[in-house]
Amino acid sequence: SLSAGASSHNKDILNVAHRGASGYAPEHTITSYKMGEQMHGDYIEIDLQMTKDGQLIAMHDETLDRTTNGTGQVKDHTLAEIKQLDAGSWFNEKYPQMAKPEYxxxxxxxxxxxxxxxxKNxxxxxxxxxPEVYPGMEEALLEKVNKYDIDKETLLVQSFSPASLIKMHDLDSSVKLVQLMEYTSPAAIxxxxxxxxxxxxxxxxxNSDMIxxxxxxxxxxxxxxxxxxxVNEKEEMQKLIDWGVTGMFTNFPDRLNEVLKGK
Ligand code: G3P
Ligand code: CA
Structure with a gap:
């Protein structure tokens, strides 16, 4: 039937747990990534920043202020300093209805x-x-990917910076890349x-709201x-699926799976 066809097609739509299941747990923590897996996200989304001593960490912002109890630039702090910080309490304060003591x-x-x-799987x-703030970021990423033998058939690397992606491509053309775009007015390509x-x-x-x-x-x-x-609302998820997207980033991978199953 048409609906059976639609649902088998839906299985191919990538459900990307954005910053982990970051609607439910503090973004970019092992806890939020685990929740993303438990909710059957297909991918864990990770934003990278680099510490003063050249270590790659998972954090969205260039500054520590929003998602930790620290302040200032990531690049001005060592990993040891950043490891002292609390990366969960901000979430409990901002989202009391989702708060958990263990965060x-x-x-x-x-x-x-x-x-x-x-x-690796x-x-x-x-x-x-x-990437312009962190020279050597692409080499450092590739070194870790190779060290942990991460499966390059499934790995995806994304950036808003074409230069960063072109650099990754030149370093290792087997790594699959996605060009991020941020439109501030209705998008055309x-x-x-x-x-x-x-x-x-x-x-x-x-960005989903201008396409x-x-x-x-x-x-x-x-x-x-x-x-x-x-994409966090089921109505918007369904609209994008109807338009033919091949995946989407969501803070609520459980919601997207419900939409994909027709619930
Ligand atoms: O990487 C996709 C999306 O996460 C880009 O926006 O600001 O959430 O990293 P941002
Ligand atoms: Ca991102």
Missing amino acids: AGLKVPTLDEVFKTFG ANYYIETKS NDADINAVKQYAMGIGP DKEYVQKVVNSGLEIHPYT
Whole structure:
């Protein structure tokens, strides 16, 4: 039937646990990543920053202020200093209805710890954040990917920076790449844009709120994947699925699975 066809197609839509299951637990903690797996997210999304002593850590912001009890730039702090910080209590304060006592005192994970915890066969969707602030970030990422023998068939690396992705591509052309886009007005994409991205990437990740059906279908018909971010409401998830997206980033991977199952 049509609905059976639709549901088998739905299985191919990537459910990316954005910062882990960050609607339920403090973003970019081992706890939020584990919840993403438990909720059957297909991928763990990780944003990378780099410490003063060159260690890759999982954090969204360039500064410590929002998601820890520290202050200042990540690049001005050593890993030892960052390991002293509480990366969970902010969540309990900001989202009292989701708060759990065990979130207080959670630590900022290193990429090493994430790879050790989830292993080489987990699916990682890793973003080089602010690569212009962190020279050598791409080499450091690739070194860890190789050290932990992460499966490059499934690994995805994403960035807003074309230069960072082109650098990754030059370092190791077997790593699959996704070009993030941030549109501030209704998005359009032309053949030249698509062909430029296709030189190094297998997909595009636009913000979900400025794209339309035409945009999605133009990208999909070009053979590129399209994974919009960050989609938290079931109605918007269903709309994007109907338009033909091949995946999406969500803070609520359980909700997306319900939509994909037709619930
Ligand atoms: O990586 C996809 C999406 O996460 C990009 O936005 O700011 O949440 O990293 P941001
Ligand atoms: Ca991200």
